[in-house]
Amino acid sequence: MGLSRPAVDYTYFNARVHALISRLLPEETFTQLNRAGSVAEVLFLLRGGIYGDLAEIYNATGDIKMVELQLLRDRRQVFAGIRKHAPKPRLPLIEGFSALTDTEILKHALRLWFDQHVRGRSISDFIAYLPEEVSWNGVTPQQIANARTPEELQELLGKGGMESWVPALAAEIRETVQTRSLFYLELAVDNGSFALLLSRAERLGRTDAEVLAGILSEQIDARNITRCIRFPELFSQITPSWTSSQTAAHIQRVIIDGGARLSRAAVLRAIREGREKTGAADSVAQLIAASGFLESGQLPSLQPGAREQKRTARIELLDRMEHRLRQRMLNSARRAKSGDPFTIGTFAAYLILKGDEIDRIQASVHAAYYGAGPAAAGKAPASSLKEGSRL
Amino acid sequence: MILFPQRMQRLSAVVLHADADVLTRKLLDAGIMDFIDVLENEENLGLKSGSLRSAGTAENGQQSGEHESQLSDLRRRIEMFLQDAGLPLPRESSIRTDSRSTPDLERIGRRLDQLAADIQQVRDSQQAVQQEIHRLTELQNQLALFGDITEIVPAGSYVDVQAGLIGKSRYSSLQSGLKPYPAYLHRSPELSDDQYEYPVLLISMSRDRQRIDELLDRVQWKSITVPPEFRGLKGEAVGEISGRIAAAKKRQKELADSARNLTVKLQPELEEAWREIRLGQLLRSMELHYGTTRETVLFSGWIPARLRGQTERIIRETVGDRCALEWTEPEKNRSIDSSQVPVLMEHKRILLPFQWLVQNYSIPRYGSIDPTVLVTVTYLLMFGLMFGDAGHGAVLLLVGLLLSRRRRSAGENDTALKLGKLIAWCGAAAVVTGALFGSYFGYSWLPPLWFDYHGIVSGHGGGSSPALVSSIYDILGITIRFGVAVIVFGIALNCVNRFRRRDWLGLVFDHGGLLGLWFYLGGTAAAFQFVASGYSSLPSGPQLVLTVGLPALLFLLKAPLEQLRHGEGSRSIRLKHIPSFIMEWVVELLELFTSYLSNTLSFMRIAGLGIAHVSLMTAFFQIAGSIASPAASVAVLIAGNAVVIVLEGLSAGIQALRLHYYEFFSRYFSGSGRIYRPVSLRRAG
Helix, strand or coil, rough: CCCHHHHHHHHHHHHHHHHHHHHHHHHHHHHHHHHHCCCHHHHHHHHCCCCHHHHHHHHHCCHHHHHHHHHHHHHHHHHHHHHHHCHHHHHHHHHHHHHHHHHHHHHHHHHHHHHHHHCCCCCCCCHHHCCCCEEECECCCCHHHHCHHHHHHHHHHHHHHHHHHCCCCCHHHHHHHHHHHHHHHHHHHHHHHHHHHHHHHHHHHHHHHHHHHHHHHHHHHHCCCHHHHHHHHHHHHHCCCCCHHHHHHHHHHCCCCCCCCCHHHHHHHHHHHCCCCCCCCHHHHHHHCCCCCCCCCCCCCCCHHHHHHHHHHHHHHHHHHHHHHHHHHHHHHHHHHHCCCCCCCCHHHHHHHHHHHHHHHHHHHHHHCCHHHHHHHHHHHHHHHHHCCCC | CCCCCCCCEEEEEEEEHHHHHHHHHHHHCCCCEEEEEEHHHHCCCCCCCCCCCCCCHHHHHHHHHHHHHHHHHHHHHHHHHHHCCCCCCCHHHHCCCCCCCCCCCCHHHHHHHHHHHHHHHHHHHHHHHHHHHHCCCCCCHHHHHCCCCCCCCCCCCEEEEEEEEEHHHHHHHHHHHCCCHHHHHHHHCCCCCCCCEEEEEEEHHHHHHHHHHHHHHHHHCCCEHHHHHHCCCCHHHHHHHHHHHHHHHHHHHHHHHHHHHHHHHHHHHHHHHHHHHHHHHHHHHHCCCEEEEEEEEEEEEEEHHHHHHHHHHHHHHCCCCCEEEEEECCCCCCCHHHHHHCCCCCCCCCHHHHHHHHHHHCCCCCCCCCCCCHHHHHHHHHHHHHCHHHHHHHHHHHHHHHHHHHHHHHHHHHHHHHHHHHHHHHHHHHHHHHHHCEEEEEECCCCCCCCCCCHHHHCCCCCCCCCCCHHHHHHHHHHHHHHHHHHHHHHHHHHHHHHCCCHHHHHHHCCCCCHHHHHHHHHHHHHHHHHHHHCCCCHHHHHHHHHHHHHHHHHHHHHHHHHHHCCCCCCCCCHHHHHHHHHHHHHHHHHHHHHHHHHHHHHHHHHHHHHHCCCCCCCCHHHHCCCHHHHHHHHHEEEEEEEEHHHHHEEEHHHHHHHHHHHHHHCCCCCCCEECCCCCCCCCC
């Protein structure tokens, strides 16, 4: 009796991944990091391990952004290290995850382009922190940030292959310049990158696709919900005069598909049902409240008038939510890690745990540098929640 | 031969408060006392519970905790500064216990904060230089795309090239205005008296065009076409930018050095502060074990018995007759749990790798056998038999010596150093057994002193003593006999341990007790006789009854005797107990038989590994022999030897360890002891 295909594919690969998981920094290290009083102390505590080069970089350059760049490289290195052990049929998915990480670099390059081209700011002090080794079909992030015109930017993104997965790219670039807002272009990149990853996951087979959908849907829910809370005008601008197709097109732009609790269909249904009664924004608020992410009564109104009044409450809520969502994400990773050993779940869990590790290091470095204090360092940023983050 | 851990004695002493501090420092200096917490052991020490107070009482407990945490934080920070600057940490042995100064924690904290702020200031300057390097590098990369400098910008480049005229007095304004941007500015040499404007070439990033244009307007720049003298400037421009990058990098290096020098300059002060803090921590750690009354301090701890005289002398010299000392010998005081007595395994340094192997299993309990010396002999014997090649052994010996030489400075506790020594020992053992088997890198360059392992495995006989060892079965027989000897030795050691603990029931009825030994020897003798008869006849009935049956029957007494001694509820035997006694007896016998059989057969792996070693070499010889090219053939042999050394070396090492842990130690080893750790300054820094 031979082994099944997943067993053959994953036996060695997941053993390697488990070995990598066992090398993640222990909680005790983070307790020490959170107590460190300066960047030098934080980096000193990381000496002798895989993050040992951070201290050398900081001592040689005095530049905290160079440390961040190295952390970004460490994030990318995760894929380089794992790729050579990956079973061939699973490679496209691993490349998908890797591409998701590189999406952050793309968004950063777009932000720089936007700053210099639309806002007229100098980006000379920031462009060096785009990693030189990244490119998409030969198009580098530096080229994107340096594009002289929107047309040139569109051409570069087209050459880099983004037109195939970022929805309505040309229109989004045009709108970015017209409205002087990068928001929708970033959303489009996010939507596209998740859609790409989900489509690759579907090709893996039923078990893998289910495991992955479970993990990704948490991730997508987290992004959608925090976006709704951060930017309530996304829904308050929907008025009864909007047609159904207008509303659907808008929701398609602002909600990443694939979430378990806040899917596009669920949001559309809530808006349709609540249109006559409470308005679109509050319908979405109720949907979020019902999603189980928040306790009832915690969510401030998504109506624009309430925004300023409840700004503090909103920030506090986001803070609590980020913590809770991070825990959910880590729990889903732990579940996947201890679940079926012959699925992609172990690898996805490792990516989440590793990403969280790097996030926490970055938070500690920031807290020490900007003097936010140990308490702030102790709260790792919920990377999934920030616009422009990765799995 | 040291077969037992060093004898220990417990000292309990009462001294006056006024003498406690000096005496604590003296004891720290001597570094011989493994303190026990007096308050937690009041009853063990024969004191009335609650009669003593802690040195850190409840009222000042919190304050004391904060003080300790402050000490620990400051020490960590000092160590960080020193190590970050590549400076060694001070050694604890450099601490002077007669120093009366107490660390001024606030002052030390302020100095460290100041140092951190000074270093941060340098880092900020470094950051500015780093950004300059980034800007220049970006420009250099852009210029590299040019064939030569003209207004025509090559594809993929994001720079603007422009020429213009600018007044003499405004040139420096233009220069300083361009500083935040990646830009290259070149002007003609000095102007003649009748010229008032420099022709200037400016290369900048297109993205900065708007801001640079505003700057050019301010300095009244007049655009012109690029003059011919500026063409062909690429080499000069690239050279100049490279020079500026090199200068910035040099400045960066100087700044990094100056940050380091800030710490270097403070090194003596930091080291002194470290010593003060460390001394404070050590004294505090000792005092926390003390108990106090209004007038006196009581402390207690374990000391090797041979140091009793020295300890008494130190105390008497320090406090004179103002003390009361009480010595307790654990051997004479049955109320002391032997697991609470620390264990000092004191062996020659040369045996440290084997002590390491023993400690990895467990720390022997005080009073039981410390098997380090025995393991040295048996481990090397097992390894040698599995890895019997003098050439391969010599390679291991060399590797082991090199590794231990490289790690010598890391201190005796360094794992790599211990591993290096172990590898060297194993290599030496393999050289000896290799000579016995006449095997040198698989070749028989010298005749075997015992038998020809290669010859037997390849079917060509056993060399000069074929009558003794002539087949693989003979080799298997040797290893089984070796296993029997090891197991018997293990049972004997267990009997010694039980005897010393006065565990008479265990001495007789334990699996590894006298009855077990009787049963095992009888069974083994019967098995050997059966094999010697060509598997045709068992020993006679009376012999079997006497050697195997009788000890087996006597095991029936074990359960009733245990019931009488340790029985729950009542210690009498009732009728209802009998079926369970019989059941226990049957299970016990089955377990005894299967465990002894499997343990003995387990030693056949020694022959298995040895045969595998020879077979692998034979295979590589055959592969090399079938290759026509002599060079390739030699390469295969070298690679083959390397593979065998690594693979078999690892296997033999692990299997020898396994045989010790599972077949040898399990017979007699009483673990769960605790290691002797005196508070001392003599540890490596």
